[in-house]
């Protein structure tokens with residue numbers, strides 16, 4: 149019988165009467181890049197700290213390759229955590245920080261030095277080996293923290309918002325860098341982030357956390373294209389929501405407009421619901437299954453694409469439609485212009501109101 | 502551009518105070534130490550190095566060494582006890598810490614003499630400890646406790662322990678707990694984490710506490726007089742005697758001068774250590 153690398157089973161954590169994590173069950177496979185995505189306070193850090201061994205479980209179990217590690221102290225778990233604050237040792241230089249984990253493994257000095265040199269090269273810190281953490285930039289500190297955890301070659305590397313403190317440009321460079329390192333080292337990564345874009349870009353699978361529980365687990369494509377709840381739909385990417393009423397097989401929106409969807413929902417006739425459509429599925433001046441007229445009230449330029457804000461009679465908030473740069477070049481509406489939006493029935497998702 | 506004179510105005514009273522009541526008397530002592538003692542106890546204004554030489558006479562130098570040993574022992578024990586107490590306080594929930602600290606330094610707020618007399622009541626042949634020992638059934642000969650060297654050491658530790666607790670608490674409470682966690686995460690046991698992470702990050706507090714207790718103890722004359730008994734001499738008692746009973750001001754001044762130089766040296770050393778540590782350049786761990 150084969151076990152998943154890491155198996156989290158009905159894990160709960162209460163702080164007094166605050167429930168930080170509740171009923172989390174999750175399997176993570178070998179070599180997976182797994183992202184935990186959730187709003188602030190949703191329990192992401194608490195879950196990671198339980199995996200690393202810093203918080204006792206209130207209930208449940210954690211298995212690594214089929215064996216429970218829930219009772220092991222942090223120093224006896226083949227799991228390493230990269231802290232949100234990096235937690236570098238301020239009184240040791242970069243090389244000493246990185247060597248620390250191997251010294252704890254009682255490796256011979258020669259071997260430690262060789263390993264440290266190797267990893268310094270991988271994270272491009274060779275020149276800074278003798279510097280103290282306080283003499284490093286945020287991005288350099290982040291790489292030291294990463295190297296310090298990676299050098300232990302843990303079975304699972306836990307990363308708590310590893311890119312949180314970096315600016316946008318550096319951040320996207322490091323996203324690629326992290327993915328590359330994960331491949332190179334062949335280590336399972338569980339990364340916490342509250343940036344949904346980062347999760348979509350980097351992860352093999354994503355779990356959305358809300359109020360200490362898992363809302364949905366799936367591949368980035370699953371999560372983006374088939375959100376299971378309205379919260380998930382709203383949390384990931386941009387989504388347009390239109391209030392509707394169920395009537396037979398169709399959705400009745402305001403002003404007698406009918407919206408069609410290939411998705412069905414198990415609610416009685418006449419109940420309130422919301423239709424959800426992604427901006428990139430709304431095509432300007434194209435006749436499709438659903439069509440809707442509106443006025444352009446704003447155009448947000450993003451370089452790669454344009455976001456049109458269109459005021460319609462169906463919702464208070466303007467509807468957002470995405471136009472790629474090349475389409476916009478040929479045919480760009482102006483503010484105040486009336487346009488028609490068309491979309492396919494398969495692109496309408498329905499959620500209970 | 503007009504320079505801002507306000508800092509100067511604000512600091513002047515304190516500087517004048519220090520100058521008038523610290524620097525000037527110290528300079529006077531310095532000068533007096535090089536004069537000869539008058540026949541009837543006054544000062545004869547002729548230069549001499551005799552007083553300084555006498556300080557290094559084995560008889561007096563021995564007292565110096567004994568004072569240093571007692572002060573060192575008191576400071577060492579106070580550091581161990583104080584660090585442990587500060588560590589315990591710093592690991593309590595944050596909201597309880599101010600109250601615990603308050604209790605730890607509470608003895609400070611009572612009079613030094615009263616505190617020392619309390620130890621006489623405790624250690625005395627008919628005192629509380631002796632009575633307690635008898636009450637639990639011990640009926641052998643109790644060792645002499647009061648008027649001994651250990652009594653002096655105990656008294657000094659007791660009086661100065663709050664200093665060490667405060668000086669150790671400061672760096673301990675500023676530690677980021679995640680740094681110790683990172684050490685555990687990388688495979689270090691709790692003890693190794695303490696030795697390699699917590700202790701080096703807080704040794705400044707111990708150094709400060711040690712120097713304070715040492716400096717305050719080596720010149721102390723009240724505790725040895727009360728708990729060490731009449732013939733027990735520390736350097737403070739010797740100085741006291743030169744000025745007030747032997748009437749040998751120049752020799753008293755010479756003793757004081759050497760003592761002041763030792764104290765200043767230690768305080769300077771401590772200041773340098775603290776400065777270096779806060780600059781982050783103090784230690785290379787390994």
Ligand SMILES: Nc1ncnc2c1ncn2[C@@H]1O[C@H](COP(=O)(O)OP(=O)(O)OP(=O)(O)O)[C@@H](O)[C@H]1O
Nearest residue numbers: 163166168186187188189190191192193194195342
């Ligand atoms: N030691 C603690 N004592 C009491 N409550 C705690 C403790 N640690 C966390 N909590 C609570 O548990 C909940 C989850 O916190 P957690 O730090 O796991 O959130 P998070 O998802 O990591 O948030 P963020 O994105 O802001 O880092 C929060 O409501 C928090 O207040």
Ligand SMILES: [Mg+2]
Nearest residue numbers: 192193194232
């Ligand atoms: Mg967090």
